[in-house]
Amino acid sequence: MGKSSKDKRDAYYRLAKEEGWRARSAYKLLQIDEEFSLFEGVTRVVDLCAAPGSWSQVLSRVLIKGETFGRAGWQEKQAATRDYVLGMKKAKLMEEQMEKLEVKDVKPKLREGVRIVAIDLQPMSPLEGVTTLRADITHPSTIPLMLKALDPDTYDPKSSTASSPVDLVISDGAPDVTGLHDLDIYVQSQLLWAALNLALCVLKPGGKFVAKIFRGKDVDVLFAQLKIVFDRVRVAKPRSSRASSIEAFVVCEGFCPPAGFKPSLDQPLGAGTQIPTPLENAKPKRQTTQRVREDGCIEINLSSESEDEDDIEEGGKRWIAPFLACGDLSAYDSDATYHLPTDRVSLDPIQPPTAPPYRRALEMRKLAGGAYGKTKLRDNKEA
Numbered sequence: 001m002g003k004s005s006k007d008k009r010d011a012y013y014r015l016a017k018e019e020g021w022r023a024r025s026a027y028k029l030l031q032i033d034e035e036f037s038l039f040e041g042v043t044r045v046v047d048l049c050a051a052p053g054s055w056s057q058v059l060s061r062v063l064i065k066g067e068t069f070g071r072a073g074w075q076e077k078q079a080a081t082r083d084y085v086l087g088m089k090k091a092k093l094m095e096e097q098m099e100k101l102e103v104k105d106v107k108p109k110l111r112e113g114v115r116i117v118a119i120d121l122q123p124m125s126p127l128e129g130v131t132t133l134r135a136d137i138t139h140p141s142t143i144p145l146m147l148k149a150l151d152p153d154t155y156d157p158k159s160s161t162a163s164s165p166v167d168l169v170i171s172d173g174a175p176d177v178t179g180l181h182d183l184d185i186y187v188q189s190q191l192l193w194a195a196l197n198l199a200l201c202v203l204k205p206g207g208k209f210v211a212k213i214f215r216g217k218d219v220d221v222l223f224a225q226l227k228i229v230f231d232r233v234r235v236a237k238p239r240s241s242r243a244s245s246i247e248a249f250v251v252c253e254g255f256c257p258p259a260g261f262k263p264s265l266d267q268p269l270g271a272g273t274q275i276p277t278p279l280e281n282a283k284p285k286r287q288t289t290q291r292v293r294e295d296g297c298i299e300i301n302l303s304s305e306s307e308d309e310d311d312i313e314e315g316g317k318r319w320i321a322p323f324l325a326c327g328d329l330s331a332y333d334s335d336a337t338y339h340l341p342t343d344r345v346s347l348d349p350i351q352p353p354t355a356p357p358y359r360r361a362l363e364m365r366k367l368a369g370g371a372y373g374k375t376k377l378r379d380n381k382e383a
């Protein structure tokens with residue numbers, strides 16, 4: 001979580017620090033759960049691109065500690081906190097309210113056989129009940145690492161699938177954004193395909209997959225591919241994700257690969273590949289063809305055997321993923337600026353970055369005697 005002036009005005013940035021989340025992204029997952037009951041019946045999860053770990057925190061608190069964050073839980077707390085953030089109540093009063101609002105009547109729902117594996121390029125500080133791996137999700141060597149972390153006792157190095165599959169794979173992967181839209185969208189889509197290929201190795205039939213997407217013009221290609229292996233594919237925009245951002249989340253439910261489908265590491269899925277159907281006579285539930293239109297857009301056509309004819313655009317067969325805004329309308333608007341009380345204290349981040357890319361720059365600045373020293377260094381260099 002940075003400290004730019006935009007971040008400081010953002011209600012979710014502050015709320016995350018007040019409620020003990022490592023990043024404001026926690027609210028995105030909570031709001032997606034609110035809409036799709038994501039964690040219902042879930043015990044085994046893989047969290048991809050997980051650092052600094054707010055999504056893993058949500059998983060740990062829901063699956064291991066049995067906390068509730070549904071409408072009954074976190075929204076009431078949020079309402080109390082909102083009064084504070086809007087400057088109508090003082091901090092003391094809010095603390096009392098928060099205590100009162102602890103959901104006392106709801107007994108924690110403890111789940112058995114919980115396994116959470118979190119993977120990121122960056123190191124991640126430990127979290128209760130979460131196995132963390134430092135690895136690149138785009139690299140094939142990550143698959144055996146992930147499979148071993150999921151089933152340390154029954155792991156078979158010859159197999160590319162999990163011996164006990166998982167209920168849910170989530171991915172919040174994002175590259176360091178360059179500001180060059182096409183490049184950012186391309187790199188992000190590569191992360192998404194990598195996440196999907198990992199998910200195909202570990203998901204159980206009926207499992208769910210949630211991943212960040214940047215809504216570029218070719219996003220339909222992805223939806224069409226996803227629609228072949230999942231019963232339901234929808235796009236979610238949580239209120240905590242800024243409307244001004246092209247970010248959204250694809251929420252896929254009911255994993256149902258075509259008969260005989262085996263994930264292949266030699267031929268991973270990507271924008272230019274089709275889901276293979278290795279068994280004779282085995283036919284994917286829905287066939288897709290792609291063509292580049294005159295206007296440069298890629299058009300995806302689903303076969304007329306599609307079960308989802310209602311979803312198909314009139315006059316053609318292009319399938320449009322339903323788009324859902326999620327998070328209650330009373331939740332904060334992440335694009336709005338909220339008035340802050342003047343006696344407000346600035347809180348430190350819950351988990352400072354473990355290995356920030358700017359660490360070396362800070363060390364150099366310190367060695368040079370701070371910002372003034374840095375100016376002197378630069379002056380000397382220029383001289």
Ligand code: SAM
Pocket residue numbers: 022023025026048049050051052053054055056119120121122135136137138172173174175191
């Ligand atoms: N969901 C996280 C949370 O709640 O704290 C925030 C994720 S952050 C937006 C995006 C993460 O993607 C970064 O930590 C980055 O290191 C990770 N990432 C980017 N490329 C990756 C890759 N190839 N393999 C693994 N992680 C990657």
